[in-house]
Amino acid sequence: MTKKTRNRGFHHVVYACRNSEETRHFYEDLLGMPLVHTEVKNAPDGFFRHLFFDTGDGSCVAFFEVSGVGENPDWSSEVSTGNGLPVWVNHLAFASDEERTETVREQLAAEKIVPLMEVDHGWCHSLYYMDPNGIMVEFCRDTGEFGVDPETALARLDSTDDTDYSTFIQPLDIEGLRGFNLFPEPKGT
Numbered sequence: 001m002t003k004k005t006r007n008r009g010f011h012h013v014v015y016a017c018r019n020s021e022e023t024r025h026f027y028e029d030l031l032g033m034p035l036v037h038t039e040v041k042n043a044p045d046g047f048f049r050h051l052f053f054d055t056g057d058g059s060c061v062a063f064f065e066v067s068g069v070g071e072n073p074d075w076s077s078e079v080s081t082g083n084g085l086p087v088w089v090n091h092l093a094f095a096s097d098e099e100r101t102e103t104v105r106e107q108l109a110a111e112k113i114v115p116l117m118e119v120d121h122g123w124c125h126s127l128y129y130m131d132p133n134g135i136m137v138e139f140c141r142d143t144g145e146f147g148v149d150p151e152t153a154l155a156r157l158d159s160t161d162d163t164d165y166s167t168f169i170q171p172l173d174i175e176g177l178r179g180f181n182l183f184p185e186p187k188g189t
């Protein structure tokens with residue numbers, strides 16, 4: 001019989017990056033997540049670099065910069081738009097509070113990086129940005145009851161009824177979208 005154990009959160013999550021230094025600047029200098037570990041491995045026709053940034057509790061957001069390790073020539077680090085999805089679908093959400101969110105806003109504004117969007121989800125406030133790799137990052141602070149309710153959650157898995165009452169609390173800054181369309185028309189329509 002399989003022994004049940006409780007999972008222990010994330011150790012790291014990993015994405016591909018376009019450029020190690022550009023990625024380090026964004027996560028370490030601007031967002032204050034220290035680069036704590038880097039591995040470099042040579043391959044017969046290339047190499048990879050594997051970077052780890054501490055997100056604040058010892059868990060890491062990590063990246064691979066790859067060259068000649070089997071990637072397609074037209075590979076994309078854009079986990080949503082590069083995969084035919086709206087930019088907000090695949091994303092990274094960091095836990096935040098008001099002070100942290102406002103510090104992030106100031107730090108990024110100093111480099112003229114503006115939010116992609118800002119949303120009141122009812123149970124949380126979310127400030128969203130695009131990282132240098134085209135990956136959306138969210139700073140999410142609890143503002144109400146998340147609503148842990150496994151029974152309802154399970155029942156909704158085959159529902160299409162609206163339960164999302166999100167409100168944009170900041171008009172989208174078109175400059176900040178950097179060419180990304182939040183709600184693109186599907187191709188062929």
Ligand SMILES: [Fe+2]
Pocket residue numbers: 091093138
């Ligand atoms: Fe999210």
